[in-house]
Amino acid sequence: MSDSIFSKIIRGEIPCHRVYQDESVLAFLDINPLSRGHVLVVPKEPAATMADLSDPAAAGLGKALPRICRAVVKATGAASYNLLQNNGADAGQEVMHVHVHVIPRYPEDDTGLRVSWKPRAFDHDAGAELARKIARLL
Numbered sequence: 784m785s786d787s788i789f790s791k792i793i794r795g796e797i798p799c800h801r802v803y804q805d806e807s808v809l810a811f812l813d814i815n816p817l818s819r820g821h822v823l824v825v826p827k828e829p830a831a832t833m834a835d836l837s838d839p840a841a842a843g844l845g846k847a848l849p850r851i852c853r854a855v856v857k858a859t860g861a862a863s864y865n866l867l868q869n870n871g872a873d874a875g876q877e878v879m880h881v882h883v884h885v886i887p888r889y890p891e892d893d894t895g896l897r898v899s900w901k902p903r904a905f906d907h908d909a910g911a912e913l914a915r916k917i918a919r920l921l
């Protein structure tokens with residue numbers, strides 16, 4: 784469990800530009816936006832990462848996200864947007880309270896956000912073993 788800056792925002796101890804709230808989710812504008820309309824969607828449950836989130840909180844998050852995306856797209860006019868969700872320091876997570884970034888994208892607006900990765904060769908034997916291992920844990 785974390786008591787991050789987002790918990791303080793959820794409790795109303797720190798102000799935010801709120802766009803949505805229900806029993807399980809709060810959404811507000813990011814204070815350092817990558818683009819106009821950059822929204823953070825934050826479960827009220829103080830879980831640090833997605834893997835720590837309870838099923839009911841995850842359901843609330845999943846229900847709210849498409850609605851919030853639709854509103855952001857309509858309000859900003861952005862035809863495209865990224866959902867970004869960092870878990871853990873190695874993944875770039877700075878606030879240890881699970882959150883989803885909704886980042887509207889505009890033509891000619893260089894956010895610096897790039898989806899570029901270096902795929903590596905797939906080992907079918909190791910992949911099959913790993914898939915079984917993950918499946919056993921679900």
Ligand code: 5GP
Nearest residue numbers: 788799811812813814815869875876877878
């Ligand atoms: P992360 O790197 O953890 O995925 O992203 C954390 C995000 O939270 C950053 O984009 C940062 O700008 C935003 N943020 C950090 N502190 C505050 C705050 O006090 N208010 C708001 N609205 N956003 C914050």
